[in-house]
Amino acid sequence: MEPKSQEPAGGLLGRLSYFTDMLAWPLRTSHYLELVNPLWTTHALQARVEKVWDETKDARTLTLRPGLNWRGHRAGQHIRVGVPVGGMHYTRTYTISSPPERDDDCITITVKAHPGGRISSHLVRQVKVGSYLPIGLPQGEFMLPDATPVQPLFISAGSGITPIMSMLRSLVARDRLPPTVHVHYAPHDYDVIFGKELKALAEKHPHYHLHLVFTQELGGQATGNNRFSAEQLNELCPDWRHREVYACGPASLLAAIESHWQAAGLSRHVHVERFRAAFSEIPQDAVGGRVSFARSELVVDADSSTNLLRVAEDAGLNPNHGCRMGICHTCDATLKSGCVRDLRNGNVINETGQLIQICVCAAAGDCEIDL
Ligand code: FES
Incomplete structure (x- = not known):
């Protein structure tokens, strides 16, 4: 079996890492660098919490120093932030509140703790200076145009x-x-x-x-x-x-x-x-059902309005997810049988083998999901 790394496009550093990756195989040099400083990794992007600042009684700004893989953002864009809570890994999306013109290579996110929101409360109350959080690259189209709008x-x-x-x-x-x-x-x-x-x-x-x-x-x-x-x-x-x-x-x-x-x-x-997908009205007579997570061999009851990502998390599973609003498709899972409802448009999906976005689908009767 061959090492999986491929020769990078060019440059001395690229060629150097190609050869050191061969020596480090089956890991990559980046995995060892992570042990020294998580900001030096290139296989994943992390950020160190440099400062926390309370804006209001339930909103806090975190100043983050992103690692080497970071590229600048545009005002209005957001990032995904990984948050480890109670042994589980969650991802949430937060807008960058700092301007791109900031000159200390840091960004800020400002998080409001929502009542009952496990992850937002953790970020606002528990995350300490010096801790590391996995982050994604900036995304989003909610930006000012290059030519500043007149008014x-x-x-x-x-x-x-x-x-x-x-x-x-x-x-x-x-x-x-x-x-x-x-x-x-x-x-x-x-x-x-x-x-x-x-x-x-x-x-x-x-x-x-x-x-x-x-x-x-x-x-x-x-x-x-x-x-x-x-x-x-x-x-x-x-x-x-x-x-x-x-x-x-x-x-x-x-x-x-x-x-x-x-x-x-x-x-x-x-x-x-x-902040979240726009959902349509759920029909009055809509019913939930028994949800089987096939690979996990877990069966739980779900109502007709709670998205299946939340249902899975509440059952102790940790499915892949990103935006939680039907955009990124990170949460896609196969519907093995039964029916689910797409909460954005109310459409019922009952085609076996279809990929569904579990963050915007709820049970519409008994169903089996390949998770
Ligand atoms: S988490 Fe992004 S589409 Fe479901």
């Missing part, structure tokens, strides 16, 4: 501020902040992630118009009239028809924005970034 309208809510913050920081770093309107929703003033920085930006740049909209009264009562609406938009940004919209936040906000611009015939000016 952006940023609309964000909660941790949806993170890609917008990267964009704002990048525009400021390049001294190219155009006349901008930014509407940001948060429960209270003290929940605004990057609140101080945003307010300082608004003070320093008169053409950056920041509107913080608080959706709860002190004490926790929701104020329904502070949600996105046509009247509110007209009031905060009267020239919205002439702006390029970049929006990130919960599905309900994004749906309201999309339908408003669609009704105005201006959909092409709306760019949205979603």
Whole structure:
């Protein structure tokens, strides 16, 4: 059997690693370098946590120093982050909140701990400076165009501020902040992630118009009239028809924005970034079923709305996954029998042997998955 490495395209380092890989076979030189410094590996990308910083009571910024394989990002892009919790390996996607212009070779991600969210809570509360996290390369199309839009309208809510913050920081770093309107929703003033920085930006740049909209009264009562609406938009940004919209936040906000611009015939000016896939209504009479994970010889009951990735994880399995929103196909698994429902469009899939994305499919009766 031959070593699996192939001669790299060129360069002294490439040729050197080709020969050292032959000596290191069946591992690669990179595996030994990992023992010395995980950032030197080339077979996987890791990042060291350099600093943690609490933004609010439940949101934390992690400063990460990526390893040698890193390539720069564009403002608005996201990365996959591997998070080991309780002996299991999970992957989540987080937007990079720092601008590409940062000059210390580090990036930041800003994570909000969601109630009941095991992984986000772990990142916010448990990850220590000096620890290493596997990361992916930057991805995503939610970016400012190379030619800066003349008049952006940023609309964000909660941790949806993170890609917008990267964009704002990048525009400021390049001294190219155009006349901008930014509407940001948060429960209270003290929940605004990057609140101080945003307010300082608004003070320093008169053409950056920041509107913080608080959706709860002190004490926790929701104020329904502070949600996105046509009247509110007209009031905060009267020239919205002439702006390029970049929006990130919960599905309900994004749906309201999309339908408003669609009704105005201006959909092409709306760019949205979603935290999770948009799901369709599940029929009232939909039922779950008994899910058999064939290779693991595990059988569990599942309802009609919980995605099968979550069902598998709750059962103690650790399936491959990436985006958890139906984009990357890392979670693809074969349907061996039975039916599942694609939660994005409600379609029932019952073709034996079909690959399904378990992060966006739920049981639609008994089914058997090749996991
Ligand atoms: S995890 Fe990316 S498609 Fe399922």
